[in-house]
Amino acid sequence: MSYIDIALLPGITSIDLKNLKNLGIDTNLALLKYGCDRPKQQELAIKMGVNLKNVLKWIALADLSRLESVGNQYCGLILHSGVISCRQLAQTSVPQLHRQILKLQVSHFGTKKECPPLSLVKTWVKEARQLGIRN
Numbered sequence: 001m002s003y004i005d006i007a008l009l010p011g012i013t014s015i016d017l018k019n020l021k022n023l024g025i026d027t028n029l030a031l032l033k034y035g036c037d038r039p040k041q042q043e044l045a046i047k048m049g050v051n052l053k054n055v056l057k058w059i060a061l062a063d064l065s066r067l068e069s070v071g072n073q074y075c076g077l078i079l080h081s082g083v084i085s086c087r088q089l090a091q092t093s094v095p096q097l098h099r100q101i102l103k104l105q106v107s108h109f110g111t112k113k114e115c116p117p118l119s120l121v122k123t124w125v126k127e128a129r130q131l132g133i134r135n
Contacts, residue, residue: 028062
């Protein structure tokens with residue numbers, strides 16, 4: 001599992017980052033621990049004055065980013081492809097996820113050039129499955 005500074009997770013504003021760090025949340029794993037259940041997630045949203053949807057998005061990014069092959073580089077891409085957790089990633093069809101990512105890349109960037117290769121998507125799913133076995 002990878003510790004990643006929450007400043008490296010996509011989509012967290014500088015104000016939210018400062019508020020998270022003031023609460024002692026400075027890594028992806030700290031965020032996962034703090035937001036481990038719905039009451040704590042709601043409490044975090046209230047303490048920060050943000051919508052619960054934002055907190056859930058950050059937690060999803062933190063969860064996906066803990067995989068070595070995903071990190072902060074691909075967690076947002078995976079999330080925007082419809083996968084919201086390592087548990088879900090472990091159960092995902094590799095070809096289906098790769099097609100979804102390819103579709104997303106083409107629709108947003110007009111090219112498939114930046115799409116991660118199928119072999120990398122396989123690695124993501126494999127690591128997510130291994131994580132499930134350890135937990």
